[in-house]
Amino acid sequence: MRLLTKMSWLELKLFLREPLTVLFAVALPLLVLFVMGGVFGNEVDAEFYRGIGAMDYYVPAYVALVTASVGLISLPVHIAGNRELGVLKRYHASGMPTWVVVGASVITMFIIALFSAVLLVAVAKLVHNIAMPDSTSGVSAAFVVSGLAFAALGVLLGAVLPNARAAQALGVLLWFVMLILGGAGPPPEVLTGVMDPIGRITPLRHAIRAMQDGWLRLDAGLSWLIVALVFVGATAAANRYFRWE
Amino acid sequence: MTSPPSVVTVENLEKRYGSFIAVSDVSFHVDEGEIFGILGPNGAGKTTTVESLQGLRSIEGGEVSVLGFDPRKHAAEIRRRIGSQLQESALPDRMKVWEALDLFGALRAGGRDWKDLLADWGLAKKADARFGSLSGGQQQRLFVALALANDPQLVFLDEMTTGLDPASRRVAWELIRRIRERGTTVVLVTHLMDEAETLCDRLVVVDSGTVVAEGSPQGLIERYGGGVRVRFTHDGDGLSWLGDVPHVTNVDRDRNRYEVRGEGPVLAYVAAALVERGIAPVDLRQERATLEDVFLALTNEETE
Secondary structure (H helix, E strand, O other), X not given: OHHHHHHHHHHHHHHHOOHHHHHHHHHHXXXXXXXXXXXXXXXXXXXXXXXXXXXXXHHHHHHHHHHHHHHXXXXXXXXXXXXXXXXXXXXXXXXXXXXXXXXHHHHHHHHHHHHHHHHHHHHHHHHHOOOOOOOHHHHHHHHHHHHHHHHHHHHHHHHHOOOHHHHHHHHHHHHHHHXXXXXXXXXXXXXXXXXXXHHHHOHHHHHHHHHHHHXXXXXXXXXXXXXXXHHHHHHHHHHHHOOOO | OOOOOEEEEEEEEEEEEOOEEEEEEEEEEEEOOOEEEEEOOOOOOHHHHHHHHOOOOOOOXXXXXXXXXXXXXXXXXXXXXXXXXXXXXXXXXXXXXXXHHHHHHOOOOOOXXXXXXXXXXXXXXXXXXXXXXXXXXXXXXXXXXXXXXXXXXXXXXXXXXXXXXXXXXXXXXXXXXXXXXXXXXXXXXXXXXXXXXXXXXXXXXXXXXXXXXEEOHHHHHHHHOOOEEEEEXXXXXXXXXXXXXXXXXXXXXEOOEEEEEEOOOHHHHHHHHHHHOOOOOOOOEEEOOOHHXXXXXXXXXXXX
């Protein structure tokens, strides 16, 4: 446990020493917020956004998006990059347990995502006066579940991809597809043809619905279960494919 | 008389990567408290052998025991008790020297104080430096310090002086001797002959995945060093009689440089024969065979 704490603290410090990744994790969600908020405002239009104001719809979606961006991009790049450089081999040869190495990365990811999400909500409240979470425990649960699901996906990507560049490329691609089709970009109601079915199978769609359930009491259907299953499945696969070198 | 207990025993180790056989038949044992060398050309299977012992590689055949544990079953137990300086590994560029030592020291309760290790390895002034800002030699020394951070019983050093300048290499050798004086057994992988000859109590020479010789550096030199060599320079011809001098087996000449090879008191007989004929070369000397000669004799037949 002492080792996990030490490693997590060290990982967090290392993260903060990378100005570009910090900027990416914190500024990107804010940028998306300003663009979409500027375009759509927070007016209620019954046809779109599940019948609520655009910003009321988007902010829970962006909180879910933050867990996706850290999980799908930062985490795989970190893990694959460390394997590529030989850092993982160095840890392994010294008897560092897998759960400490992976656990510290996931904990660091959660801290970054939490900071980024709180900042996002505070800005959205100030600028657009969005609705605050109806159920704090519901939102917390949705944050933890979607955070775990994307962390598991991120560890899996980091495990199977050979290097940081491949992880970056695939991570950004997946993140972007999920952003557009998963419901954090255009309102799901305007997706036509094959786009909507694809959107429905993205984990982000269900993470957003779980988040909106806690935030706005909008029905989430099976989304909670689906996000939890993504976590279980990706964890099992990551556990099977994790390599030190 | 009882011999000290073996900390490592390897019998008929075999390791394949697909159809490529990296190690076909390697056997040796390492006794407690010695500096044991694994010597061989690049690609001979040295690193594969030690990484198998550290539990970092699967093992296809043979019996291996490290500190009484089988790396196939108890790799984690072994890694906790050994130190390893790997040939190819790294730390995050932005990790500071003290942070790395603090982290690796935390792996084992009662590990060494990292401040002592920093001082030992000449890194005290670099405690706050980032890994990425260190020179190659400083990074190597940090890796060795990390290998010692858990106060191991056995430490593997794989090409640790590669990339060091000659002065730092001498310093590193002294430090390796000090590791042993603290009671830690050292397994040293190297392709540097002077390093092996200076440091190792015993060594194996590995070539193409098999052990081709085993013994102390001096024993190997006596056995494979090719006898005695006497060298001198002489201008002019007419030394063909040298081949008939007692104990001389072979005479080589390159312009004015002569090399006389043989067994036993070659120097005395050659000197006497030269003086008898009024020739007194000022640079007449006997050259000691080195481990390098042994190594070339054992591993480099194709260039003969």
